[in-house]
Amino acid sequence: xxxxxxxxxxxxxxxxxxxxxxxxxxxxxxxxxxxxxxxxxxxxxxxxxxxxxxxxxxxxxxxxxxxxxxxxxxxxxxxxxxxxxxxxxxxxxxxxxxxxxxxxxxxxxxxxxxxxxxxxxxxxxxxxxxxxxxxxxxxxxxxxxxxxxxxxxxxxxxxxxxxxxxxxxxx
Numbered sequence: 165x166x167x168x169x170x171x172x173x174x175x176x177x178x179x180x181x182x183x184x185x186x187x188x189x190x191x192x193x194x195x196x197x198x199x200x201x202x203x204x205x206x207x208x209x210x211x212x213x214x215x216x217x218x219x220x221x222x223x224x225x226x227x228x229x230x231x232x233x234x235x236x237x238x239x240x241x242x243x244x245x246x247x248x249x250x251x252x253x254x255x256x257x258x259x260x261x262x263x264x265x266x267x268x269x270x271x272x273x274x275x276x277x278x279x280x281x282x283x284x285x286x287x288x289x290x291x292x293x294x295x296x297x298x299x300x301x302x303x304x305x306x307x308x309x310x311x312x313x314x315x316x317x318x319x320x321x322x323x324x325x326x327x328x329x330x331x332x333x334x335x
Contacts (some may be wrong), residue, residue: 189240190317194324198334200232233305237313249312306333 207227237246284292310311310333312331318324 204228229305233309237308
């Protein structure tokens with residue numbers, strides 16, 4: 165992939181001052197998935213051996229969330245750029261039809277109703293609170309990395325803003 169191909173995905177004319185930085189940010193995010201996969205494979209293996217399960221496993225996930233899902237997006241987009249991902253000019257889900265709403269909400273509602281709620285009485289408050297907090301942290305941080313950064317940098321390139329990060333996330 166050439167620098168020109170990366171710039172075409174931005175939808176903006178290259179500028180002499182911002183062109184080099186924009187190109188580096190894009191190449192960085194093209195390189196992130198393979199580097200992430202290798203480093204996290206090693207981290208999960210080594211931290212689990214070093215600290216046992218579940219501590220090593222949780223430490224590896226903390227590394228993933230802190231380094232890859234928070235620090236990398238902030239380094240690439242800046243703090244304002246990451247915070248800007250949470251602003252929407254209008255609530256877009258309100259415009260969706262009932263069938264689309266159902267398709268979006270059932271993956272959340274079904275496990276909540278059929279798995280979480282039936283078992284909540286037998287679960288300690290600590291586990292429930294930890295599950296809710298982790299669910300929120302995981303959901304937000306992974307969306308920032310795997311969706312927000314790629315859609316921002318490669319706005320007009322469906323391969324790099326949707327397909328590539330989706331395949332990498334699936335691995």
